Amino acid sequence: LFQAHYKANKELIEFMKGQGPFPILDLPNEIISKIFPLLHMKDRLRARVNRRLNKIEVENKYHVNALYILEQPINEPILSFNGNENSITFFEEKSYSSECINRISRNVSIGNLWIEMIGSNDFHREVYNLIKECDIEKLYLRFKNDEMENAILVDSYFLDITRTCSSLILRRMTNVSAEALYQVYKNMMLGEVKLRILQCSEVSKEICVSLLRLIGITCTRRRFLSNRDDIEVYLSNADSMSNFSVFDGLLEVEFRLSRTNGSVSFGNRGGICYKVHTTLESLQKKKHGKTKMEIVPE
Template sequence: VNKRLNFIESDSKYYVNSLTITNAHSPESIRRIARNATIHFLQIQLCGSNESHCEIYNLIPEMDFTLLNLDVVTFHHSEILGEIMEDIFFLALLRACKCLYIRQIEKITPEAIHQVYKDMTEGSMTLRILRIKGGLQLGAIVAFLKHIGIIYT
């Protein structure tokens, strides 16, 4: 019976209203969720820094979700999120959801911010809300404004 239930679960699609990931489950279980679940609100709060966390972060853009809260407050001593939160990963997250809540990010370039701005205004991105708690680096914001022709002094 367990094998049959496992087979049914592994091949069935399902909807989850809210999913919070707070422990580093095996990447295979997260991969199974990414493959089968449609999630309305996904919240990820991993503590520490190990290789399985990095694998889980890399699976986020493959998941089908609407709202994402990536809580990085516990990572101020961790280097993993700082290593992967660069333009490519940031843009992949934004293209995967309609609403993204994230804490301060430091490695995002003005070009990535401009790409988000351009994609949102053209309607080629489903993202409608981007909330960065703590904000971006002031230099990145000023460079973005200059990039679109606004002088900020």
């Protein structure tokens, strides 16, 4: 087995140099299973055309540092990636099966997953639903189709993907309620979900205000009101556009806001970020340089 492994490594090096074909089918299954994690994901997925390689690929789990799943119009230049990066590009005008994504969800763990798609048919629904089954560290999820975003990114889906990844980056959450955001808030505090960081660039003023009230805070134009004595609010010192953070135990929730004449008020939209700090040192460091606000009983 050692000699076979040595021979496989040598032949793989020659193959990567373009000095000859790599006779992978001549190798025992044990060696092939060691080689598969070294290959690009597209090459592993191509193994499905061979019954023996397909079986080996299905039975062996592997990890990729990053994966891009993108969709673009067919008449646009194909997005280029570093040769070492794994990417799957779909074209808007073509029809596809979700089998490759299904395969990935079953036996691949992913460091960073970027998914950005245009369409809104059954295929796209299947892909977004399969994402919930993946093992992901950081998920960047962007919908280029408002109809699909409104249909998919609802409370139930949002709660599901918070159990899938450690970090979740969203552009906006139009159809996610304050109640769902508060449920994730509680789940993160109790360690009941995998999620440790949540970022969303666009959240409505109404959702931000409702979430604060569920936490137990009322934000007026000049002060914060609450009957809770176990939370803190820190305001940044920027002169125009700023933010404030609510600290509840090791959980920080950061809200974006605007300041006018010394008062604090949300614009029509703002951003929101949840973060579970792993240490008290990290927590105190985040408070450094911010202004602690007085919380007045309601």
